[in-house]
Amino acid sequence: MHRYRTHNCAALRASDVGSIVKLSGWVHSKRDHGGLLFIDLRDHFGVTQIVIPADSTLLETVEKIRVESVLCVTGKVVAREGDTVNPKLPTGEIEIQAEDIEILSSAAVLPFQVNGNENYPEDLRLTYRYIDLRRERIHRNILLRSNVISSLRNRMIAQGFTEFQTPILTASSPEGARDFLVPARLHPGKFYALPQAPQQFKQLAMVAGFDRYFQIAPCFRDEAARADRSPGEFYQLDFEMSFVTQEDVFETLEPVMEGIFREFAPNHEISPAPFERIPYKTAMKEYGSDKPDLRNPLRITDVTSAFDGSDFGLFAKITAEGGEVRAIPAPGAGGKPRSFFDKLNGWAREEKMGGLGYITFDETGAAKGPIAKNLDEARCEQIKKACNLQNGDAVFFVAGKGLEMIKFSGTVRTKIATELNLIEQNAFRFCWIVDFPMYELNEETGLVDFSHNPFSMPQGGLEALNNRDPLEINAYQYDIVCNGIELSSGAIRNHRPDIMIRAFEIAGYPEEEVEKRFGGMLNAFRYGAPPHGGAAPGVDRIVMLLTDEPNIREVILFPLNQQGEDLMMCAPAPTTPERLKELSLALNLPKVAVKRSENAPE
């Protein structure tokens, strides 16, 4: 018989009755009836009930052990009878009559319980992550993550991709975030940067002729955390392909995404490929966002002309000053009580957006509400028609200028659909956002700036850069969005040094500067570079969607807290003067940091 186990804790069935077995695992729960004692023994695979009979000499030992102690149990599989069968357990038809129990490891009193669904404070969970990870939900999440990654690998390899590891200790890359730096001992005063993404390396792999690269790539960015954004490090399915157009990239990633979501969310509706392609400008106009949630059926309509020159002074003034009015339909809300509209208006005020105007259409189609009073019938009818409204519907208005108005229209779209319960449930809806502008106007400086990745190929190439208004040029730059969450951005890259230098020139970078900062890659493109493109969907976010977890830390094995600290391993940590000297570093701590480290518990 094996030293520790003949079966795992999910294996035994009625057909095993009579056999002598050995199981090892944690004491999930203990029910002591005085004479008789039950243990639920748990391992990675499941739970099996152990019985210690009334006359057993084991009783004395077992009575003393705490839950989460680790036992090795030898005994006989016996059938449970009648109502002692537990239909909730896969192993519920049997139990193990213990003949010998070895305590492999006894547990101290726990900081929180493994058994049960209680919520515990996150810092406690992170300090004792190894206990937290025993709990069913998080254990399942992490396992799912592993399976997702494994499936992603298989799907990519099946499509002819090759996995490579790119450097972790590398040079600063221009993704826009703050780098993590590592001091180089052999080069005093110099630093490695951890990669914000393997962007340049994967492009260089294409130049090297590998045709299709992918990697489950760790990325490092020294920026603040969010619920859906890990501080410090995260993982992407980073990939790149040679000799492809934008459509080729889409057609390659679509079956991977659709397949993954079908595999791991079998009870959800999944967008079938090809996913809808939505130009950036359309997305901003109709969804008020560059990451629209397609589960939300509402569409935003431009109704500026219906208010331009109208008697509704507030909006007429805004349109006269070059502002716009956007309408968000609220199907079936025409009959809602006044309080419904007041509540939304109050919400808009809390969002610091002045308020939220509306018109309701009653069952006869008559327009009602404060705005309708000041708007002639033809204009109301125009709005009704433009927004495709029926009798009994309502419509909300957002008026203003620029990005702020657009973003708020998107927020209102989400809010109304949520209030009216219109968001499709149990569905994953994908789309591509395409035709991102190559440049944007920096509002602070008034200068032209890259709006996304500077390495994207401008649509129209060098000709467009030379002859067109930079702000009118689109890039072969795209995002893939699922349920309103940006899973990835990507691009067809600029593989032509002449176009790249011109592209940077427009954004105000002289040629010498470009050569200095990106000379490595630029040079590579001078020795024969294939046209190439790719993307890098975030693994953590895919798993968040699949597990329906609102917080990224629920899908990461050992996450940092919001402050970027590892509470379990106590990182980051101070170092010794000897190490600092070796690295040619001297500390220059701000007062706050000194205070904080003084207060830190040892």
Place this chain on the structure above:
RNA sequence: GCGGGUGUAGCUCAGUUUGGUUAGAGCGUCGGCCUGUCACGCCGAAGGUCGCGGGUUCGAGCCCCGUCACUCGCGCCA
């Protein structure tokens, strides 16, 4: 850096409309009882600087000011 929320027993939380004697419950822990439980049950006990500091008051868990921690969001960041 800024704004919101939270902070009471090891853990989850309650603490009343308006400040009033000794701050409660459940889980867990410890002790006792219990031969069919699977959220076992029953009896009992221990366990509290009400995050911390200051203020108002005869009196503060509760009101005021400051501060710290955690968290959500903004800024930042694909």
